[in-house]
Amino acid sequence: MNRFEKEDLQREMAEVERHLTACLRDPGFGGAIGEILRDVGESKGKRLRPRLLLLAGRYGERFETARERLCRLGALVELVHMASLIHDDIVDDAPLRRGAPTIQSKYGKDRAVYAGDLLLSRIVQSLFRDGFTRVGAFFGEAVEAMCMGELGQMACRFREDTTVDQYMRNIYGKTAALCRLACRAGAVESGCREDVQAQLEDLGVNFGYMFQIRDDLLDFVSDAAREGKCTQMDFREGILTLPVLYAMEKEPARQKIVALLREAEAGRFGEKEAQCLQEVVASSGGLARAAADMEMYAQKALQAVETLPDHGVSDVFRGLLQKSQQGGCR
Amino acid sequence: MNRFEKEDLQREMAEVERHLTACLRDPGFGGAIGEILRDVGESKGKRLRPRLLLLAGRYGERFETARERLCRLGALVELVHMASLIHDDIVDDAPLRRGAPTIQSKYGKDRAVYAGDLLLSRIVQSLFRDGFTRVGAFFGEAVEAMCMGELGQMACRFREDTTVDQYMRNIYGKTAALCRLACRAGAVESGCREDVQAQLEDLGVNFGYMFQIRDDLLDFVSDAAREGKCTQMDFREGILTLPVLYAMEKEPARQKIVALLREAEAGRFGEKEAQCLQEVVASSGGLARAAADMEMYAQKALQAVETLPDHGVSDVFRGLLQKSQQGGCR
Numbered sequence: 001m002n003r004f005e006k007e008d009l010q011r012e013m014a015e016v017e018r019h020l021t022a023c024l025r026d027p028g029f030g031g032a033i034g035e036i037l038r039d040v041g042e043s044k045g046k047r048l049r050p051r052l053l054l055l056a057g058r059y060g061e062r063f064e065t066a067r068e069r070l071c072r073l074g075a076l077v078e079l080v081h082m083a084s085l086i087h088d089d090i091v092d093d094a095p096l097r098r099g100a101p102t103i104q105s106k107y108g109k110d111r112a113v114y115a116g117d118l119l120l121s122r123i124v125q126s127l128f129r130d131g132f133t134r135v136g137a138f139f140g141e142a143v144e145a146m147c148m149g150e151l152g153q154m155a156c157r158f159r160e161d162t163t164v165d166q167y168m169r170n171i172y173g174k175t176a177a178l179c180r181l182a183c184r185a186g187a188v189e190s191g192c193r194e195d196v197q198a199q200l201e202d203l204g205v206n207f208g209y210m211f212q213i214r215d216d217l218l219d220f221v222s223d224a225a226r227e228g229k230c231t232q233m234d235f236r237e238g239i240l241t242l243p244v245l246y247a248m249e250k251e252p253a254r255q256k257i258v259a260l261l262r263e264a265e266a267g268r269f270g271e272k273e274a275q276c277l278q279e280v281v282a283s284s285g286g287l288a289r290a291a292a293d294m295e296m297y298a299q300k301a302l303q304a305v306e307t308l309p310d311h312g313v314s315d316v317f318r319g320l321l322q323k324s325q326q327g328g329c330r
Numbered sequence: 331m332n333r334f335e336k337e338d339l340q341r342e343m344a345e346v347e348r349h350l351t352a353c354l355r356d357p358g359f360g361g362a363i364g365e366i367l368r369d370v371g372e373s374k375g376k377r378l379r380p381r382l383l384l385l386a387g388r389y390g391e392r393f394e395t396a397r398e399r400l401c402r403l404g405a406l407v408e409l410v411h412m413a414s415l416i417h418d419d420i421v422d423d424a425p426l427r428r429g430a431p432t433i434q435s436k437y438g439k440d441r442a443v444y445a446g447d448l449l450l451s452r453i454v455q456s457l458f459r460d461g462f463t464r465v466g467a468f469f470g471e472a473v474e475a476m477c478m479g480e481l482g483q484m485a486c487r488f489r490e491d492t493t494v495d496q497y498m499r500n501i502y503g504k505t506a507a508l509c510r511l512a513c514r515a516g517a518v519e520s521g522c523r524e525d526v527q528a529q530l531e532d533l534g535v536n537f538g539y540m541f542q543i544r545d546d547l548l549d550f551v552s553d554a555a556r557e558g559k560c561t562q563m564d565f566r567e568g569i570l571t572l573p574v575l576y577a578m579e580k581e582p583a584r585q586k587i588v589a590l591l592r593e594a595e596a597g598r599f600g601e602k603e604a605q606c607l608q609e610v611v612a613s614s615g616g617l618a619r620a621a622a623d624m625e626m627y628a629q630k631a632l633q634a635v636e637t638l639p640d641h642g643v644s645d646v647f648r649g650l651l652q653k654s655q656q657g658g659c660r
Contacts, residue, residue, distance in 0.1 A: 027474070031481040031482045031484065031485035033481050087443050091440040109420075111481060114477040114480050114481050116443075116447075117417060117446075117473060117476075117477045118473075118478070120447070120450055121470045121473035121474040124457075124469060124473070127454075127470075128467035128470065131463070133461075133463055136454065136466075137459050139454060140454030143447060143454070144357070144448060144451040144455065147447045147448040147451060148361070151362060151363050151441060152361045152363075155361035155362060
């Protein structure tokens, strides 16, 4: 039952794309609305969240009959992700996303505010029109967690007393909450037993943690980072990520990092400072410890799958985890 | 049946406030979240939208049993309004709202983006948790219309070819869509017949038009406006409101206004220009025509009530309309 076939997932993902296109239709109102929606539709992500949702859905006894609805839900989870990226880019003042100009850099911050709101409104309409009453509230819950993660992160900016606990709470909201929603929505809509649903939610959360820590590590281990170029954007903005927080647990690394943070706060964080941070975080073991955590969350995510009855899905999850450890999160 | 008693509405509005407080509870996450939610809760508006909803609800045969749910819905409609004000203030860069500092001026634009999103997420959670499946999609529809109104208005900025039709489409989204939602949600949730529901929606739309035109007129007829001080903020931002659009239908007013618009675009719109605009719009009959339109929409709104069976509500609607013609819209 629900035996996994690779071709099925491909067909489902094509269906997800069709629903995305429908949700991003131009209302024909003029303004820049049509162009914005077209740009949003053309930004191709890895669609990891719909994939998580569809894989989780395979553990439910209603999977076959729910398949079409799961594809719709997959599109809605991706839309939440898209809306959050549009609003995040306003805050980060980011010029590029997935290699393309961000909505805010192309259309201005003002339009980006309403573009994100417009996507959220489309999600709400679809959740009600298609009768997703079992999972609708979870969407609201995830968006609330995402807001709290971002607001929590802002509250920690330039604060050297930020703790690893605070960091984990913030990345729960920023990344893990939506991965959890994907698994939860897939599980509930397909009729999983409660214990299976809980395991799948755990998988989503750990998947999300792994993802975000990986993203934060990339700021240090990419080629650009080694050369001190255009990286450590988080640190420049005063955001302390896991490798930095671990490095700060020991002296003299802590003192050095605090001094660099003050430079960043004063807008004096250049190539020299970036290389200095890079060296301190690496030599103090901050990178290694963060990498070990990433591995731990990947293992936890896998364990959640391995206790579940095998429909051939765990292999795919495993592949997704490995690809995500290597590839990009967003 | 459903005979209107003033004390009942007062009791219901107190219940609306209780639900608002519950929806604005501090999640205890830290950051500035608790403070922001407290500030939002303390900003006292006239609660016109929940009032519209509760009055519309009186025409339904399920009113008595639905009363408690209508109070909840009233709070949610007001929350949509609050969320939209937070996001609008980001765009307008407004320092004050209802006499108090705006969220964006007090906490920064970045936090204001997520504060608005957080309110939207709370609305979605409540709509699903309380089982508002009959009206949930209408909330999404109204938010979509509001985004389109704002984006439509942005597209018209500094454009002297803006038409009265475009203006009406934009204010439908900016103001009328939410008044319509209030009446629609009240009507549907209380079990109004379809024709009564349609009439109440008409009332909401016309009420909204009247509101917004009144707001736009105030920019010209308030004492400050007559002295050319700190007013015509819309025109400074390149937004052509109804009095201006009517004034532009005739020469030589049109030429003068276009010249002033170019000054505003170049950031050279001072007291002298404001007084000049004031004179042109008044002397060309723009003010009088816009005021006549306002009166017409008020009459249309009243007509919708007067064809309905009288539960004693039409008097209250009439009072609300008159108060709104004189007092503030937001």
